[in-house]
Structure formats: structure tokens, C-alpha cells
Amino acid sequence: MNAFTGTGDATGRGGAPGPYAATGRDALVHRALLHRTDREFATAAVPYLREGRRDGDALVVIASAAFGDLLREQLGERDAAPIEFPDRDAWFAGPMHAFAAYHDRARADWWPRGRLRLLVQPVWEGRTALEVSEWKRHEALINVMFAGTPTSMLCAYDAAALPGGVLTDAMRTHPELQDAGGVHPSGRFTDPADVYAECNAAPLAPPPPDAARRIFASGELPGLRAFLRGEAVRHGLPDAACLPFVLAVNEIATGIIRDGGGHGSLWVWTEGRELVCDLTDPAFALDDRFLGYAPPRGGRRGEAAMWAVRRLCHIVEIRSGAHGTRVRMHVRLPG
Known part of the structure; x- marks a missing residue:
């Protein structure tokens, strides 16, 4: 094993990346939910999860404890029972940690049960500039690594609290957006390869003199x-x-x-x-x-x-x- 042979043109399933906004049960759906209140969040999230329960999807919510409690209350015991709630802070400890967890759990558990339906609330608070850049790269690469897989991912962004740059990047890394007006294509969606290149555009600062x-x-x-x-x-x-x-x-x-x-x-x-x-x-x-x-x-x-x-x-x-x-x-x- 070494890092200087082979290429990195991988999709995660061994095939060419499919359309980023493809439709159909076996195509990736990657959507940003832009909400300003808890009510707006629940209005979108509850029907999304109920639809998944009706269809027999593997249901996973990776969100704050407060949002988890809100969803359990709104869904009721019966509809919330099949949902898995992994610890949000542990899951989003780092961009690659999250990627690996998605890959591992989807192959071992979620996809064998059918379609995977994820509701996630990424952690942006307390991140360094480098971490923000890497999480942006992570969101862009979701479109490549899970293209052609039976996955639906709804990513919640608090438009009232998050910095404008994070919200703009959400529009660039998600083919679809959902807000109070409904679901619509993102007019700002950018090819993941271009986002990836942007993350690599700045040269690395030299090591400090005392390294x-x-x-x-x-x-x-x-x-x-x-x-x-x-x-x-x-x-x-x-x-x-x-x-x-x-x-x-x-x-x-x-x-x-x-x-x-x-x-x-x-x-x-x-x-x-x-x-x-x-x-x-x-x-x-x-x-x-x-x-x-x-x-x-x-x-x-x-x-x-x-x-x-x-x-x-x-x-x-x-x-x-x-x-x-x-x-x-x-x-x-x-x-």
C-alpha cells in the first residue's frame, strides 16, 4: 500500500458518477434545508421522515439533542421508533471521520435494508477556517461518492444563525434546496470537482522556523x-x-x-x-x-x-x- 500510485477518481461504488440531481428510488438525493425557525425545520423534516417510514427506508437522524427531542415530539412514539439517532458530536468529529462512518454503516447496515434516508444537521460552530473549508469539500464530495446509491440526504442549515458564507456554500454543494417556498433546484450548484479545486487553490504556508x-x-x-x-x-x-x-x-x-x-x-x-x-x-x-x-x-x-x-x-x-x-x-x- 502506498499513496503514490493509482488515481483518485472514485465514486464509492466503483462506477462513474451519476447525475447529481437524478430522480428515482435508487438515485442519490442531496438537498439543503434552509430554515429560520424550529417550526420551519419540523415542517420539512417530519413529512420527510414519515414518507421514509411509509416506504420502509432505513431512517437515520444525526442532529442536536434539541432537534432530536423536537422530532420525537412531533412524530410521536410510533413514527419515531424506527429512527436511529447517532451522537451528532461524535459523528461529525472530523470530515473524514464522518465520510468513513457513512461508508461503513451504509454498506454494513443501512443499504442492505433498502433505501437510506438521512436527516443531518452539520456542525459549523467552533470550526477553524481550515475545518470549514474541509467540511465544504465534504458536502461537495457527497454528490460524487454516493452518486448512484439508494440514498436520500436532507442537510439542515439554520439560515438565521449561520454565517452567510456557509449558506452560500450550501447552495453550491447541494443540487436541491428546500425552504419555506418548497423544493427547487439550486441555481448556484457547482461541479464538485470545481469546489474541490477551490479548496486546494491556496498554497500551504511553509513550516515554521522551529519545526x-x-x-x-x-x-x-x-x-x-x-x-x-x-x-x-x-x-x-x-x-x-x-x-x-x-x-x-x-x-x-x-x-x-x-x-x-x-x-x-x-x-x-x-x-x-x-x-x-x-x-x-x-x-x-x-x-x-x-x-x-x-x-x-x-x-x-x-x-x-x-x-x-x-x-x-x-x-x-x-x-x-x-x-x-x-x-x-x-x-x-x-x-
Whole structure:
């Protein structure tokens, strides 16, 4: 497994992405619900869930405790009984954490029962600028990764409380909108590939001057792993998180040695409440089209590697071009 072979043009089901606003029971529906009051939310959400119960869909609500209680009250015990209510904060701990959870649960449990009907309330409060950008990317990629699957997803956005930029992005990442006037196509919907490219448009800032640096090449991975563990411990990463961090960095370094330019550089530092690690390959350009956002297909080890790396980290940033490739991995520190 390594991150420098294969392509990232994955859909999650092994086929070409279908129409983003396709109709029919087996097509993805991805809709943003723009509401200003609890009443507006319930007026849209309750019929949506009752319709799913009538059709025998797998029903899942990932929302705040207050919205969960509101829905149970409005639906009544009988209609609320089949609904699964996963913990919202745990589910939305990070963009890739949520993606992986969707993939895992849908394949193991929800799709085998028929069509999946999701009502979600994404968490935007308290996010850093990078996290907001990654969640925007997440919403755009839903249209690609779950195209052609029996999935309906209604994403609730509080238009009275959320920043205007978040609401504008909701219109750009959801093919359909629902508001007090009903359901209609989003005139601002943007191709997910373009949204993805926008998220990668800004260059990564260089590592700070006090970042620990290491140069590596073939035969030096054991020493690199020991160095990484030492830095992780020094910066306060808990023991349980050290191994995933070292494995993620080792996966990228292995790809650079085996399939990239053969050697690279690494920097480690802290930034806010995160441990950050940069790896650079000065000679190899990486195909980063949706790479690592869907489970790997067949023997595509590049997809497998980046799927694993993204799951092991909070956020992974990639910048690649004529001057090589930089991969920046973020893991959370306690506190």
C-alpha cells in the first residue's frame, strides 16, 4: 500500500458518477434545508421522515439533542421508533471521520435494508477556517461518492444563525434546496470537482522556523518512525494516538520512496491544538482527484493508502504540481 500510485477518481461504488440531481428510488438525493425557525425545520423534516417510514427506508437522524427531542415530539412514539439517532458530536468529529462512518454503516447496515434516508444537521460552530473549508469539500464530495446509491440526504442549515458564507456554500454543494417556498433546484450548484479545486487553490504556508526537520530516503524508515514517535510524545500526543500518526506518515514516506522521487523531507510542529506533519517529494506530481475519500476498489493501492491515511488523521491537505508534492497531515492534540 502506498499513496503514490493509482488515481483518485472514485465514486464509492466503483462506477462513474451519476447525475447529481437524478430522480428515482435508487438515485442519490442531496438537498439543503434552509430554515429560520424550529417550526420551519419540523415542517420539512417530519413529512420527510414519515414518507421514509411509509416506504420502509432505513431512517437515520444525526442532529442536536434539541432537534432530536423536537422530532420525537412531533412524530410521536410510533413514527419515531424506527429512527436511529447517532451522537451528532461524535459523528461529525472530523470530515473524514464522518465520510468513513457513512461508508461503513451504509454498506454494513443501512443499504442492505433498502433505501437510506438521512436527516443531518452539520456542525459549523467552533470550526477553524481550515475545518470549514474541509467540511465544504465534504458536502461537495457527497454528490460524487454516493452518486448512484439508494440514498436520500436532507442537510439542515439554520439560515438565521449561520454565517452567510456557509449558506452560500450550501447552495453550491447541494443540487436541491428546500425552504419555506418548497423544493427547487439550486441555481448556484457547482461541479464538485470545481469546489474541490477551490479548496486546494491556496498554497500551504511553509513550516515554521522551529519545526523539527528530517530528510529520508530508502532504508531510513525505521529511524524516521522513531523520530516521529519521539516528536509526537514531546508535543503531548497521547500514546493511543501516536501509532496512528506514525503509521499515516510512514505510509506517505513509503510511497515517496517506492513510487515517487525516492527521497523526501519531513517537518513536524504544533499549530494551535494540532500536531502537524509535512512531507515533500520534490520530483513527483500526485494525481489528487478525490483521492482517498472512498474505500479502495480492487487492487488500487494508491486509493487504499490514501483512504487509510485520511482515516488516521483529522485532516490531510495535498498540494501537487510541477514542483513536486506536499502532503500535510493534521492530528488533534488533547486539551
